[in-house]
Amino acid sequence: METTATTTLVARGLVKSFGDRLALRGVSLSAERGELVAVIGPNGAGKTTLLSILAGIQRPDEGTVEAAKTIGWVPQQPALYGKLTVRENLTLFARLERCGDPHQTVERMLDLTALGGRADDQVGVLSGGNRQRVNIAIGLLAEPEVLLLDEPSSALDPRQRERLWEFILRLAGEGTTVMYATHHIQEADRYASQLIVLADGERVFGGSPGELERATGTTGLDFEHAFVEFLRQQGH
Amino acid sequence: MRWLLIKDLRILQRSPLLVGLLVVYPVVIAVLIGFALSRGPDKPEVAFYNGLDEGTTVELGGQEIDLTEQGSRLFEEIDPVPAESRADAIQKVRDGEVLGALIIPDDLASNLQSTLEPGTVEVFYNAEDPAKKEFVENTIEAQVQQANAALTKRIAVEALDLLDLISEGGSYSFLGQDFDVLGLVRAEDILTEARKELPAGSAQRDELDRVLAFSELARENLAFSDDVLGVVGEPIRVKAKALEGGSTSLNAFAVALAAAVSLMFITLLLAAGLLAIEREDNAFARLVRGLVSQTALLAEKAALAAVCSTAVCMLMLAGLGLFVDLDWGRLGLWLLAVAAGALAFAALGLAIGVLAREVRAASLLAFMLALPLAFLALVPSGAVAPGLFDVIRVISALFPFKPTLDALDAALNDAGGLAGPLVHLGVLALVFGALSRLGLRRFAA
Secondary structure, three states: OOOOOOOOEEEEEEEEEEOOOOEEEEEEEEEEEOOOEEEEEEOOOOHHHHHHHOOOOOOOOEEEEEOOOOEEEEOOOOOOOOOHHHHHHHHHHHOOOOOOOOOHHHHHHHHOOOOOHOOOOOHHHHHHHHHHHHHHHHHHHHOOOOOEEEOOOOOOOHHHHHHHHHHHHHHOOOOOOOEEEEHHHHHHHOOOOOEEEEEOOOEEEEEEEHHHHHHHHHOOOOOOHHHHHHHHHHHO | HHHHHHHHHHHOOOHHHHHHHEEEEEEEEHHHHHHHHHOOOOOEEEEEEOOOOOOOOEEEEOOEHHHHHHHHHHHHOOEEOOOOOOHHHHHHHOOOOOEEEEEEEEHHHHHHHHHOOOOOOEEEOOOOOOHHHHHHHHHHHHHHHHHHHHHHHHHHHHHHHHHHHHHOOOEEEOOEEEEEOOOHHHHHHHHHHHOOOOOOOHHHHHHHHHHHHHHHHHHHOOHHHHHHHHHHHHOOOOOOOOOOOOOOHHHHHHHHHHHHHHHHHHHHHHHHHHHHHHHOOOOOHHOOOOOOHHHHHHHHHHHHHHHHHHHHHHHHHHHOOOOOOOOHHHHHHHHHHHHHHHHHHHHHHHHHHHHHHOOHHHHHHHHHHHHHHHHHHHHOOOOOHHHHHHHHHHHHHHHHHHHHHHHHHHHOOOOOOHHHHHHHHHHHHHHHHHHHHHHHOOOOO
């Protein structure tokens, strides 16, 4: 796995099993500063396991992860306290992240996520889209160089999804490496510069969406069709 | 950890139903127990029909006994509801107005007087409820036995007077006529004087010697009749001595029990719920990703649950102190026992929270575990087979309820040592704390 001065994340030979089930089989990857990396694959392919190992939530049985100092983690289900307000949630995690000036950091995140108007509402009463924005804001509190998002748009309607991607693209544009797992294949095609395809815990493809289409000979058809064809050719 | 504590307190503050229950529950328990202890049990309402005329007496052993007075002693243990007739008394039982009916028939006096058959009273009750049946039977049978014992004693006293008359002699009245009874002592005096008149070695003198010896033997044996009749009047006496346990009264033990039950429920529910909510809100994985150590997270939950429940339990004890005489000089020991119990329950609550992983499931599991533990800890020895009791003792020792109850009993009532239960609770807190820490490995999954 080659690395450069702008490489922010490298994983080598990650293996993880749960009992008899092998969830990851020697997965390697790397990501550059400001790069958008999509991790796609069928259900049970190991996407969440890969991201949680990269985030430091789980330890791999084998393999190593070299990452930037700070990695932001946005789980699939919003990890927020429903009885606390948006501001209280952000302040709590800002303090736990030991941010220099928690209040200033919180105000910046409220601006960034355009949630200033709902800052004093309890999270439990927010829509799924707004909750996900708070969820992402918490992942960004420590100003991470790498942001890992697990199915970030799964609970959102198309309009909320569009706004979320505007936000993520802006982050990447500012130099944050963003790696996301998704079931929305079109989101991988539209936004990712690098695609990692997992199947049965194995990395079966690494490259750009265009390279995947070319590899399957489906150029010109829709990307979802190319992805399904690729999996079929790989025997999955 | 400070920020997590503030966060949890804020969440509790915004859960008024939960906090309300946590405050109201021990207050209600304290008030209920307080009233129960200060009021005492009610007398059972029993319909009473007395077929005897007012002032009916019976002569036993030459002494008049007022049956109405004897019957009135029953009223000390029951609340009599007067009935106009035997049928009226039975109807009151059928209508559910009273627990039972006690009927004294008009032939009771003549039966007692005849001494050919015992006097009989009638008791009626509904047997639809086994507990009620047992209660009425025990209450009335105990009272009738007391009446029997009282009559037996009266008869024994009369018998003793008669035996004394036979021994010492004196006057005796029967059917309005006075008699002078010679008595064994005076008979001996007469015979001794008569013996002196007879020549030594005569056959009559030998015969008189035999009569005098018999009279002396009879007097000596009659002297033992006091004890013999005393035993007949009360054949079995109870001499009770407790081999184990202290001298805690039922009221004082009830206070310790109420405190232990409240402490158990509040702490288990709080600790299990506070931990489970971290997973339910999906925050656990985010927290332990370098922000808070898993051990610190458990310690924060245990400390918060223990401090809250200790405060509520101490308030509850203060409330109970309004009804029951508690030794406030032992306040420090109360606090020690309550805090030790709270810590052990908090550790168990964490284990429940780890196991259940959801607040509702954790609450349900806490209730399902707590109730049987409390019942098992109260099973007395001898109530079940020895093998089963040993199993119950082992199970009770594995959970904090029994040692908490022992610690509270020792602290509140000076019943037994406090150090043993405290050490026991400390060990349980460490064991359940360690189990919770191990269980956290699967908590985020």
